[in-house]
Amino acid sequence: MPTKVEMVTQIGDVLTQTDAILSAPDFSPGDPAWQQLFALRKHLDDQQRDLVQEIIQDNTASFNAVAAQLSQAAGSLAKVGKDITKIGKILDTVSVVASLMDKVLNFVA
Amino acid sequence: MNHSQHRNSVLKSCAAVVLVLVLSFPAGCGNDDFQRPIQQFQSASAVVISAARQSLQQMNDVEEKSELDRQIFEAEAFDESKIKAKDVISADELNARVNALDQLTRYTSALADLAALKAPAQVTQKFQDVGSGFKTLSQDAAKLAGASGGVFDNPRFSGAVQVAAAGIGAIVRAIEERKARREIEKEIRDHDADVNTLIKLIGDELEIAYQRRKQAESEEGVFLTNSLKLEIAKPKRGDPVLRMLLGDRLREWRNRQPLLANADPKPGVDAMQKAHQALVAYLTADRSPKNLSELLAAAQSFADRVQPLGQAIAALIGNS
Numbered sequence: 001m002p003t004k005v006e007m008v009t010q011i012g013d014v015l016t017q018t019d020a021i022l023s024a025p026d027f028s029p030g031d032p033a034w035q036q037l038f039a040l041r042k043h044l045d046d047q048q049r050d051l052v053q054e055i056i057q058d059n060t061a062s063f064n065a066v067a068a069q070l071s072q073a074a075g076s077l078a079k080v081g082k083d084i085t086k087i088g089k090i091l092d093t094v095s096v097v098a099s100l101m102d103k104v105l106n107f108v109a
Numbered sequence: 110m111n112h113s114q115h116r117n118s119v120l121k122s123c124a125a126v127v128l129v130l131v132l133s134f135p136a137g138c139g140n141d142d143f144q145r146p147i148q149q150f151q152s153a154s155a156v157v158i159s160a161a162r163q164s165l166q167q168m169n170d171v172e173e174k175s176e177l178d179r180q181i182f183e184a185e186a187f188d189e190s191k192i193k194a195k196d197v198i199s200a201d202e203l204n205a206r207v208n209a210l211d212q213l214t215r216y217t218s219a220l221a222d223l224a225a226l227k228a229p230a231q232v233t234q235k236f237q238d239v240g241s242g243f244k245t246l247s248q249d250a251a252k253l254a255g256a257s258g259g260v261f262d263n264p265r266f267s268g269a270v271q272v273a274a275a276g277i278g279a280i281v282r283a284i285e286e287r288k289a290r291r292e293i294e295k296e297i298r299d300h301d302a303d304v305n306t307l308i309k310l311i312g313d314e315l316e317i318a319y320q321r322r323k324q325a326e327s328e329e330g331v332f333l334t335n336s337l338k339l340e341i342a343k344p345k346r347g348d349p350v351l352r353m354l355l356g357d358r359l360r361e362w363r364n365r366q367p368l369l370a371n372a373d374p375k376p377g378v379d380a381m382q383k384a385h386q387a388l389v390a391y392l393t394a395d396r397s398p399k400n401l402s403e404l405l406a407a408a409q410s411f412a413d414r415v416q417p418l419g420q421a422i423a424a425l426i427g428n429s
Contacts, residue, residue: 003313004313005313005316005317008317008320009320012323015324015327015328016323016324019327019330019331022334022335023334029335029338029339030339041328041331042179045328048320049321055265
């Protein structure tokens, strides 16, 4: 199972991929989907900061289950790539990552 | 005799000489094979310490700059309090981490002196200095243990420092009391896990600092590319002067990206830990040619690993 630092790196990878999508030439801040993804990006960035600061109880089965789901969600975003025609799928995946991060942050010791 | 047999024979001879000399713990000189990895270790450690200091020192700047960029991009009124609220590390927290790396390097250097058969008085003095350094570090870290609100887990750091300091204190006492070589070796071996825990903890913290820097850089790319998109979307494709200004910042941002990829201090700290472990294995096991060649390889790998790190950190200082 990932350590806290590995999880911080995993979220970092999701943020970097999200930024690449937000920077795509054919995806503009005038698009509501862009604003939605940008809002999710800010939320994920705050969650990464929170994760860094908190002491997480990471030795439980329930934490491991959430960590496994998080790894899977983060991996599936990489598969979608930067294809803006799949923005619905991208938004869903980043939302799932953010909601799993909320669960992770509930494991504060 | 071919080259490999000759080298093996030399290594065995060196190991035999080292074993005899260490058994009697006399004044003497080390061999060239051994001096080179130690010099490499010390030079590479200096790069890691410098990189660690830079990475930690920049943490507040990185977070503040990111918040300021966000306010500008989202057309919010400038708010200094929101910017300052993003600070993540205090001067005391920073100094404790850098001092810990410094003390760990000095400890490894003292172990190297022990293995290189430096004069006993010189070795004892060096260990006493390290013991005293860890004692001060331990007191400083204990003051941080109650501090909260920062990015780092101060109680965990403080705990790791206390344990490592206690272990190194026991080694220093064994050397001061001129205990038998086997007893000194046993102390070193018994407490090495504590030392490694501290090195790993600092490596993890540096990785976190690097990740936050990466995220801030990545976010800046979003602000710059999208500011340009918004400008171009204006009638007559916006203001050409503003486009050029944005273009300049975008160019600087692009130039930083390859440097940033090499600025992660964690692999350097990992290599430092491996070189330390190889030295401890050489010193406390049978001082075999195998252990010596592993030490040589680990020190070379450490030196190779930190070279791009040192270059990247130096370049980023003038390009951030």
